[in-house]
Amino acid sequence: MIRSKQPLVQVNIKGINQVIERLRRVGVTISNSTELELTRQGNFIQQEVQESIIGNRAEPRSVDTGEFANSIELSTDFLTQNKSIVVFSVIPYARYLEYGTSRMAPRRHFRNTIARNKMKVIKALQRQINIKFKISGV
């Protein structure tokens, strides 16, 4: 049986308001509803990855100190034509957990999260785009 090094581990699941506030602090402004929806969906994926890491999804848990689960961040690129959101971790050992090594099976937190939620995210963004078209009368 593996025990955590600390009796209680705190993991902060970041909500959309926290994410928007953090983006605002680094100088990112959300200027329209499409960018807001993209940010919302990015935050959803961010939360899902964290839930996967703490063991609330099908994959094995990857929690000891909580460092990895608390390291999942979001970055945006709204300046180019192809707007994008990236969900990432800067922890050096994150890729070993994700892909596995010769001594450890892969945990697939990111890839399984995408596989489970890709269609949900696409449909949510399509709904937002449809709403925009209806409002603009196209």
Next chain:
Amino acid sequence: MTITKISTDKFLADTIIFIRDDLLNNITDPNSSARSGRDSKFVLTEYPNRDAIYPLITVVDDNSSFKRLGMRSTQMMGDIRIEIRVWARTVAERDEITQEVINWLRVNQFSGSSYSDAAGLHDFEVYSAVNVNEGGPQGIKSKVITIGNMIILE
């Protein structure tokens, strides 16, 4: 068991075995002399529990999704993603085998003795090739290649 055509009822297993055999028969094993006489394979369908003699290649299914081809139709079009992982002793060895694998899969689509399009694997794509290098001079250097093919379930 040689797979020449991906069957509808065993599409996952057939796809993995087809790609495994394709690579086993056509990719050069740089360490074949160490493997001879021992229970060790160069291309496998999961990470070995027995002797792991490097370099080796693992072929594992990653993810698949399917869409109906029409209303009230049981036929489906699928996107099958396969993870081909090259495990090597050095970075140079890892990259050489990776290039050989991607190049072989690319040129073997439409001609040759057992090309993938004839077997039912269409629209070959390489989605990513990510490095995962274990630390230390003896650490295994690996490349995780994700490829995709379109298949039709009739």
